[in-house]
Amino acid sequence: MTEYKWLRPDHTGVYGHGDYSGCLPKGKRPGKWLPKVARPVTCEAGYHTVDLEHLPLHWADGAILYEVECRGMADRSIDKSAWEQIRLVRQVGQLTDPLLVTWACDCAERVAQGDKGKAAIAAARAWAACPCEEHQAAAGAASAAAAGAASAAAAGAASAAAGAAGAAAWAASAASAAAECGWQGERLIELLEGKP
Numbered sequence: 001m002t003e004y005k006w007l008r009p010d011h012t013g014v015y016g017h018g019d020y021s022g023c024l025p026k027g028k029r030p031g032k033w034l035p036k037v038a039r040p041v042t043c044e045a046g047y048h049t050v051d052l053e054h055l056p057l058h059w060a061d062g063a064i065l066y067e068v069e070c071r072g073m074a075d076r077s078i079d080k081s082a083w084e085q086i087r088l089v090r091q092v093g094q095l096t097d098p099l100l101v102t103w104a105c106d107c108a109e110r111v112a113q114g115d116k117g118k119a120a121i122a123a124a125r126a127w128a129a130c131p132c133e134e135h136q137a138a139a140g141a142a143s144a145a146a147a148g149a150a151s152a153a154a155a156g157a158a159s160a161a162a163g164a165a166g167a168a169a170w171a172a173s174a175a176s177a178a179a180e181c182g183w184q185g186e187r188l189i190e191l192l193e194g195k196p
Contacts, residue, residue, distance in 0.1 A: 003049035003070050003081065005088065006063040014060045015048060024088055030069065031088040038084075040075045046082030052185035053178060054079040065092040065192055093192025101128040103188050110180070 006014040011021035023031035040046025049068055050058050057079050059065075072084025093099075105121045105128070 001051055003051060003068050003083075003086075004055055004092070005047075005049050005066050005068045005086070006059050007066060008060060009062050009064065009094070011064075013048070014058060014063055018047075020088065025066070025090050028090075030090070033071075033085055033087045036072060036085050040073055040082035040084050042075050042077040042080055042082040044082070046075065046084060047086040048080050048082050049086065050080050052189070053181045055185035055188055056181075059095055062095055064094045065189070066090065067092055092189055093194065095192070098128040098131055099191050101125075103184075103191050106187050106191075107184050110183075 005020075007020055008014060010019075011024065012019055020031075020034075023034055025031045034047060037046045042048065047068075047070075049070060055065075066088040067090050068086045069089050070081075070083040070086050074084070075082045101124050105125050108117070108121055
């Protein structure tokens, strides 16, 4: 199973501490193995990674996603793992607001119902293609109409739609929820890699 790690633009971990700038991949060569951590425990010690299914749960604004190779002992929780040792294999891509909105729209379209929801997705897509004030206002208005709220920003609306997509999947069954979360992770990687 492939594991991933989110880093901030300054190459520190999104969660926890540590500067990874000295062990980044160079071209097609993976970065160096990080020093061993004795007895990894999630949220306490070790190098934390996520799998494809839980990828969307651990990002931060402007984060850069890396594919990682892991070895040694591991402590696995529901949404992440702590490893004794990892190395960064390749940079997948970096998050931007338009990319996140596009991803959220892709997720929301899979469960969208009604004309208002579809209009909110279309308006958010227009903002992602050209993030100007005019499109943001239109997306906010469409989202507000779909949600029945007073106002909302395009990115927030699309993220809420993506959350609704996940919630709908979980309501169906655990198996379909895992499949939907896996699809969402795969789609996010495709967008990070620049695929349409």
